[in-house]
Amino acid sequence: MITKKTALDNLYKKYSQCFSCPLGGLGRKNIVFGSGNIDCIIMLIGEGPGKQEDEQGIPFVGRSGQLLTKLLSIAGINRNALFIANIVKCRPPENRKPAYEEISVCTKLILFEQIKIIKPKIICTLGSTALEGLLNKKIKITQERGTIQKWNEYIVVPTFHPAYILRNPQETQKCIDDFILIEKISESFL
Ligand code: URA
Secondary structure, eight states, X not given: OOOHHHHHHHXXXXXXXXXXXXXXXXXXXXXXXXXXXXXXXXXXXXXXXXXXXXXXXXXXXXXXHHHHHHHHHHTTOOXXXXXXXXXXXXXXXXXXXXXXXXXXXXXXXXXHHHHHHHOOSEEEEESHHHHHHHHTSOOOHHHHTTOOEEETTEEEEEEOOHHHHHHOGGGHHHHHHHHHHHHXXXXXXX
């Protein structure tokens, strides 16, 4: 039996120079594989790397990431306890939404494998692209956020993307409420 760490290291090495979808050839600097606690109860899934994430190779280090860390902490969640990844691992040019094909290839090759290795109890998707990429169907995030869903053996709780909260600060409390719900559910796994 190989350890989770070895399995994730192997997965990272396999795709560290990935050109399996168009994003590989569109100017990415780094693959943003994901980072955090591989023994987490909660795994967060965002959309895709932005400029700073692409430069540093780490998810959610820019403005959205700072807000994310703050909202999690208000809800009593320490970001370091989580594993954070994205639907696509390479930055889409101009921060455009990743295309269906890019999402489909990247989730199958990397994200779904990461989830299988990490085996979190709860998956929290941030924004509509993350939930759509996970479930492979169109959704309305305003309807889905804060609901408790099931995907394979995982509990899924969608919330808004922090970039959406930056543009719509009046929705901040809803996002905090969703993180509080996630924190409450996670207590049952301690
Ligand atoms: N937005 C995302 O969806 N993911 C990141 O890593 C950064 C910003």
